[in-house]
Amino acid sequence: MNTPPHLIPRTSYLDRLQRLRQTHFIKVIMGPRRSGKSTLLHLHREALRREGVPENHIISFNLDDIADEQAKSAEGLYQSIICRIVDDETHYVYIDEVQECVGFEHVLNSLLLKPNLDVYVTGSNAYLLSGELATYLTGRYMPLEVMPYSFAEFRLAVESDQYTKEEDFNRYVNIGSFPAAAVLRDNDALLNDYYEMLVTGVLFRDIQSRLELRDANLLRKLVNTLASLIGSAVSARNITNTLVSAGHTVSNKTISAYLTGIEASYIFLKVPRYDVVGRKILTTQEKYYLCDPGLHRRLVHASDPAYGRLLENIVFLELRRRYTSVFIGKAGQNEVDFVALRGDDVHYYQVSTSVLDPEVYKREVGAFSGIRDNHERFLLTLDTLGAGRNINGIKQLNVLDWLLDPSETKA
Numbered sequence: 213m214n215t216p217p218h219l220i221p222r223t224s225y226l227d228r229l230q231r232l233r234q235t236h237f238i239k240v241i242m243g244p245r246r247s248g249k250s251t252l253l254h255l256h257r258e259a260l261r262r263e264g265v266p267e268n269h270i271i272s273f274n275l276d277d278i279a280d281e282q283a284k285s286a287e288g289l290y291q292s293i294i295c296r297i298v299d300d301e302t303h304y305v306y307i308d309e310v311q312e313c314v315g316f317e318h319v320l321n322s323l324l325l326k327p328n329l330d331v332y333v334t335g336s337n338a339y340l341l342s343g344e345l346a347t348y349l350t351g352r353y354m355p356l357e358v359m360p361y362s363f364a365e366f367r368l369a370v371e372s373d374q375y376t377k378e379e380d381f382n383r384y385v386n387i388g389s390f391p392a393a394a395v396l397r398d399n400d401a402l403l404n405d406y407y408e409m410l411v412t413g414v415l416f417r418d419i420q421s422r423l424e425l426r427d428a429n430l431l432r433k434l435v436n437t438l439a440s441l442i443g444s445a446v447s448a449r450n451i452t453n454t455l456v457s458a459g460h461t462v463s464n465k466t467i468s469a470y471l472t473g474i475e476a477s478y479i480f481l482k483v484p485r486y487d488v489v490g491r492k493i494l495t496t497q498e499k500y501y502l503c504d505p506g507l508h509r510r511l512v513h514a515s516d517p518a519y520g521r522l523l524e525n526i527v528f529l530e531l532r533r534r535y536t537s538v539f540i541g542k543a544g545q546n547e548v549d550f551v552a553l554r555g556d557d558v559h560y561y562q563v564s565t566s567v568l569d570p571e572v573y574k575r576e577v578g579a580f581s582g583i584r585d586n587h588e589r590f591l592l593t594l595d596t597l598g599a600g601r602n603i604n605g606i607k608q609l610n611v612l613d614w615l616l617d618p619s620e621t622k623a
Contacts (some may be wrong), residue, residue: 219251219254219255219391220365220368220369221255222248222251222252222255222358222365224533225252225356225358226252226255226256226259228356229252229256229332229356230259232354232356233330234302234330235354236324236327236352237352237353237354238320238323238324238331238332238333238349238352238353238354239331239332239333239353239354239356240333240334240335240353240354240355240356241253241332241333241334241335241355241356241358242334242335242336242355242356242357242358242478243336243357243358243359243478243503244336244359244360244414244477244478244479244503244504245336245410245413245414245418245478246360246390246391246392246410247358247359247360247390247391247478247503248358248360248361248391249308249334249336249358250274250308250334251391252334252358253272253306253308253332253334256306256332257270257272257304257306260304265304268296268298269298269301269302269303269304270303270304270306271293271296271303271304271305271306272305272306272307272308273289273292273306273307273308274308274309275307275308275309275310275312275313276308276309276312280292283307283313284312284313284314285313285314285315286313286314286315286316286318286319289307289313289316289319290319290322290323293305293319293323293329297326297328297329300328301328302328302329302330303328303329303330304330304332305323305329305330305331305332306332306333307331307332307333307334308333308334309334309335309336310333310334310335311335311336311337316333317347317348317349318348320333320348320349320353321348321349324349324352336418336477336478337418337422337476337477337478357532359389359503359529359532359533360388360389360390360391360393360503360504361389361390361391361394362389362529362530362533362615363380363381363384363389363526363530363612363615363616364615364616364618366380366383366384366389366394367380367616369391369394370383370394370397377612377616378612381612383397384505384526385505385506385517385519385522385526386506386509387403387506388403388407388504388505388506388507389504389505389506389529390406390410390504390506392406393406393407393504393506404510407506407507407510408510411435411479411507411510411511414477414479415428415431415432415435415477416428418473418476418477419431419470419473419474419476419477420473422473422476423469423470423472423473425469425470425473430455430460430462430466430470431470433455433458433460434451434455434467434470434471434474435474435479435480435511436511436512437451437454437455438451438471438474438480438500439480439502439507439508439511439512440511440512441500442499442500442501442502442508442518442521442522442524442525443499443501443520443521443524443525444499445485445497445498445499445540446497446498446499446500447496447497447498448464448467448468448471449464451467451471452464452467455467475500478503479502479503479507480500480501480502480503481500481501481502481503481528481529481532482498482499482500483498483499483500483501483528483538483539483540484498484539484540485497485498485499485539485540485541485542486539486540486541486542486551487542488541488542488543488548488551488560488582488583488585489543489544489582489584493539494542498540499540501524501525501528501529502525503529505522505525505526508522508525519565520564520565523563523565523594523611524549524563526615527549527550527561527563527592527611528550530614530615531550531552531561534552534554534618535552535553535554535557535559536553536554536555537552537553537554538550538551538552538553539551539552539553541560541583543579543580543581543582543583544582545582546578546579546580546581546582547579548560548561548562548579548580548583549561549562549563549579550563557587558585558587559587559588559589559590560580560583560587560588560589560590561589561590561591561592562576562577562579562580562589562590562591562592563592563593563611564576564591564592564593565593565594566593566594566595567591567593567595567598567608568595568597568598576591577591577603577604577606580606586605588605588607589605589606589607590606590607590608590609590614591606591607591608591609592608592609592610592611592614593608593609593610593611594610594611594612595608595610596610599613
């Protein structure tokens with residue numbers, strides 16, 4: 213593959229784009245900044261070139277690039293595309309960071325009227341799917357969420373180091389999963405600078421500016437607080453109380469607005485609770501997880517590395533890649549770490565660093581006791597002893613093997 217040496221083929225995403233190719237939908241590639249969306253478009257264009265698609269049938273814009281400044285207006289973007297159509301054969305149109313164009317939704321709506329255009333766009337803000345695109349392109353776009361590296365992708369990116377999977381997992385937790393983090397893995401100073409740049413850019417560009425939030429210090433404090441609470445049930449009210457006790461003057465309404473912006477930026481992912489017995493989504497006491505494990509130690513300055521919560525965070529991210537929907541499970545008085553849904557498939561997951569202590573094992577498997585159906589149940593741990601056993605329908609797996617082998621639970 214003709215790509216720079218630090219890039220890896222993100223096969224699952226490319227396969228999905230290939231299946232969507234030349235369908236009459238706008239392909240909308242969403243995800244955190246620097247998660248690899250632009251690289252995915254690059255890989256897709258390279259695949260087209262290898263197939264023999266003429267260069268003048270590949271039309272690309274990066275609206276973060278000053279060279280494409282003229283395309284940041286709706287009229288400028290539309291005309292820049294239309295003037296490059298040379299015949300009736302399929303032209304592939306790529307628009308990176310489409311939200312930088314004012315009125316982009318009208319442009320995309322117009323491009324759908326052209327039968328020979330196959331359009332791909334990226335965006336770094338979930339508002340695209342909940343707001344503008346949902347309003348103007350209902351039923352006419354297909355979303356694809358691109359996240360930072362999975363553990364399997366991270367291992368592929370750093371395989372030249374020839375570390376064991378256990379050593380690589382420790383690096384994955386500490387270095388992080390952004391593609392650039394793998395490149396900078398041997399330079400801690402540059403890596404820290406990269407994360408600071410990333411966080412600052414997301415906070416002030418994607419959140420504060422868009423929502424016109426006035427208090428940058430409060431926003432940063434809220435992000436730090438939320439990072440310290442990953443895997444814990446939270447609400448705007450209890451976060452407000454936490455911040456007020458730390459000396460901030462803030463209301464529930466303000467925190468709710470800030471949380472909306474944080475979630476839309478993809479830096480945190482909100483996970484609602486699901487009543488397993490009643491089969492309904494609950495609207496209180498959600499949990500938040502980071503989009504990348506490496507963000508934790510940059511946002512939470514504490515001596516406790518919180519490995520248990522970070523393991524849970526990593527499992528959630530992998531479930532989000534493999535399943536259509538992921539929830540926190542409520543089964544009677546018990547809470548199951550995750551309920552994962554894909555079509556008619558329902559899988560239940562419990563996560564623990566270790567269950568070698570019999571009391572811990574009893575507690576973890578007890579979380580499943582309120583579930584009355586026969587859907588599969590998995591206990592994921594770092595233990596190698598006990599991995600593979602199936603007791604009372606609960607299959608215990610080594611979490612590293614599970615992360616590296618999606619066939620374990622993916623249809």
